[in-house]
Amino acid sequence: xxxxxxxxxxxxxxxxxxxxxxxxxxxxxxxxxxxxxxxxxxxxxxxxxxxxxxxxxxxxxxxxxxxxxxxxxxxxxxxxxxxxxxxxxxxxxxxxxxxxxxxxxxxxxxxxxxxxxxxxxxxxxxxxxxxxxxxxxxxxxxxxxxxxxxxxxxxxxxxxxxxxxxxxxxxxxxxxxxxxxxxxxxxxxxxxxxxxxxxxxxxxxxxxxxxxxxxxxxxxxxxxxxxxxxxxxxxxxxxxxxxxxxxxxxxxxxxxxxxxxxxxxxxxxxxxxxxxxxxxxxxxxxxxxxxxxxxxxxxxxxxxxxxxxxxxxxxxxxxxxxxxxxxxxxxxxxxxxxxxxxxxxxxxxxxxxxxxxxxxxxxxxxxxxxxxxxxxxxxxxxxxxxxxxxxxxxxxxxxxxx
Numbered sequence: 001x002x003x004x005x006x007x008x009x010x011x012x013x014x015x016x017x018x019x020x021x022x023x024x025x026x027x028x029x030x031x032x033x034x035x036x037x038x039x040x041x042x043x044x045x046x047x048x049x050x051x052x053x054x055x056x057x058x059x060x061x062x063x064x065x066x067x068x069x070x071x072x073x074x075x076x077x078x079x080x081x082x083x084x085x086x087x088x089x090x091x092x093x094x095x096x097x098x099x100x101x102x103x104x105x106x107x108x109x110x111x112x113x114x115x116x117x118x119x120x121x122x123x124x125x126x127x128x129x130x131x132x133x134x135x136x137x138x139x140x141x142x143x144x145x146x147x148x149x150x151x152x153x154x155x156x157x158x159x160x161x162x163x164x165x166x167x168x169x170x171x172x173x174x175x176x177x178x179x180x181x182x183x184x185x186x187x188x189x190x191x192x193x194x195x196x197x198x199x200x201x202x203x204x205x206x207x208x209x210x211x212x213x214x215x216x217x218x219x220x221x222x223x224x225x226x227x228x229x230x231x232x233x234x235x236x237x238x239x240x241x242x243x244x245x246x247x248x249x250x251x252x253x254x255x256x257x258x259x260x261x262x263x264x265x266x267x268x269x270x271x272x273x274x275x276x277x278x279x280x281x282x283x284x285x286x287x288x289x290x291x292x293x294x295x296x297x298x299x300x301x302x303x304x305x306x307x308x309x310x311x312x313x314x315x316x317x318x319x320x321x322x323x324x325x326x327x328x329x330x331x332x333x334x335x336x337x338x339x340x341x342x343x344x345x346x347x348x349x350x351x352x353x354x355x356x357x358x359x360x361x362x363x364x365x366x367x368x369x370x371x372x373x374x375x376x377x378x379x380x381x382x383x384x385x386x387x388x389x390x391x392x393x394x395x396x397x398x399x400x401x402x
Contacts, residue, residue, distance in 0.1 A: 064288025064334070065393040086221070087135075092297070093224050094131040094284060095199070102137040102199035104128060109192055111400040113156060116246045117262030120193050121163030123336060123402060126266040127287065128195040129171050133268040134283035134339055136208065136223040136275065137199035142168070144178040145194040151185045160191070171266035173197065204275040211278030215344040223283045228302035232281055232370040233348035235341040237270065237355050238263070238363040240291055241319040244333035244398040249322065259318040263337035270358040271339060277354040279347025284340050287402055289393045292331040294340050295378045296392035298370075305373025308390065311383045312367045332393040334401050342370065 061071040069092065077090055086097035095104035106128045113120045125142065132139040144164065148157070168174050205222070212218050220227040242263040249256035267285070274280060282302070286294040291313070295306050315330055323330045337360060343351045348366060355361030378390040 059399055060394055063394075063399060064293050065332075067394050068288075087224060091224070091226070091301075093135065093222075095135045095137070097135070097222060100201060102132050102135055102201075103196070104131040105194065105196040106131065106402075107192065107194045108402060109189070109400055110247065110402055111189065112247075112251060113160060113190055115250050115262055116260070117243075118264040118336075119160055119163050120191060121160040122167045123262075123264050124193045124195040125164055125167035125171065125173070126264050127285075127336060127402060128197045129173050129266045129268050130285045130336075130339070132197050132199035133266075133271045134223065134285050135199070136201075136205035136271075136280070136283065138202045138204075138272075139171070139173045139197050139199045139268055141176045141198055142173055143196045144175045146178070146180045147188050147192040147194075148180065148182045149185060149188050149190050150182055152190050156190070160193075167266060171268050173266075173268070204272060208275040208278045208280050211347060212281050212344050215279070215346050218281060220281075223280055224301075225282060225284065225297055226301040227282045228298055228304055228342045228370050229281070230304055230370050230372045231345055232304075232342045233345050233366055234295075234306060234308065234368040234370065235343065235348065235352060235355065236291070236314055236365055236367050237267070237339040237341065237361045238337070239314040239316050239319070240286065240335055240338060241323065241330035241333040242316060243336045244290070244401045245319050245322045245328075245330075247401045248326075248398045254322070254326075256318055256322045260316065260322070263335055265337035265360050267337065267339055267360055270355065270360045273354045273358050274341065274351050274361075277347060277350040279344040280341055280351060281344065282342040286335050286338060286340050288334045290330070290332045290334055291340060292329070292378070292390050292393050295390065298342070299373075299376040299378055302370070303376050304370045305376055306368055306378045307371050308368035308378060308380050310380045312365055314363045314365050328397055329393075331390060332397055334398065336402060345369070 060067040062068060080089065086100065087093055087095070089096060095102050097103070106124065108120050108124045108127070110120050110123055124144065128142060129139045164175065209218050209221070216229060216231070218227065242260055245256060246260045246262045248254070249260065271283065282298065284294045284297070295308065299306055313331070319330055322328070323333070341351065352364055352366060355364035380388050380390050382388060
């Protein structure tokens with residue numbers, strides 16, 4: 001059997017239908033076609049190369065999901081020195097923690113720069129603030145680095161920077177440092193924005209975990225992916241799939257954006273209210289790969305099963321209709337203004353009430369719970385009473401949404 005880097009048999013990539021290598025002949029070009037299913041979307045990757053030539057980066061290497069995780073492990077993280085930190089890089093949580101300082105960084109390449117419900121400026125601030133917040137920390141300050149294409153309209157630059165300022169004011173987290181570069185026309189696609197943030201531990205997190213520990217042992221000092229235990233209740237802070245569908249529709253001219261807007265928003269205020277209720281054990285913002293990726297990361301890291309009620313997952317009808325027409329799975333579509341939260345069952349209603357009391361959590365719903373399982377996986381209970389496994393996605397089926 002022929003294998004390609006990042007697609008070895010037995011790896012964690014989605015199951016292939018069949019791999020048919022051409023007969024091997026020395027110095028003869030060969031082609032391998034991999035066919036795999038990413039939710040309901042059939043994707044084909046055609047890799048052609050001469051023997052001895054280097055493998056290439058593909059879009060799925062940056063699209064979230066299993067292919068990206070394997071790429072990071074085999075080609076990125078392995079080259080970095082190992083350092084002991086509170087939450088290290090290879091834990092693949094939304095932020096690292098070093099000597100009590102919470103730190104994260106995000107690169108943004110969304111296309112188009114301005115979309116229904118937001119733009120790259122709002123997205124950059126919100127996404128980075130949310131990565132700090134879902135660790136249970138308080139975001140303190142941002143950096144913002146711009147790489148601009150020569151010829152970009154200054155009106156566009158002003159629009160985006162105004163959005164950065166407004167988003168910073170809303171969440172109370174200022175930009176305190178940054179950098180700007182301009183490259184020749186064609187060097188980048190209009191604008192790339194890189195934001196980083198630092199945060200700190202607060203008494204809210206300590207009290208939240210103290211409440212959780214009244215009902216069960218809590219192993220992590222942060223709301224990390226590995227902190228879920230059987231019995232924990234799973235909550236979505238609102239409707240899913242809005243962001244990815246809004247961008248796809250606007251970019252491709254489908255017209256769904258007339259009823260679907262991006263959900264992009266900074267969630268630190270909403271999360272603070274949920275922490276006040278207490279009992280939260282884990283949080284994550286389901287960006288690339290959607291809730292399918294988030295939930296499967298949780299099962300893998302916490303070594304539990306998750307049973308999710310499909311009918312309880314909040315979905316706008318416009319998103320459902322768009323996904324049905326385009327053959328997409330809404331559970332694999334990225335979000336930029338939602339949080340998935342795990343909490344002890346005794347505090348689930350209190351957390352839910354706190355979320356619904358905030359403007360960004362008014363559609364919050366309990367969607368399932370963690371269970372003991374010999375095989376950690378996500379199982380959906382369908383509306384007709386059946387059960388199906390929610391597989392981890394290969395990657396987000398909508399490219400360049402963040």
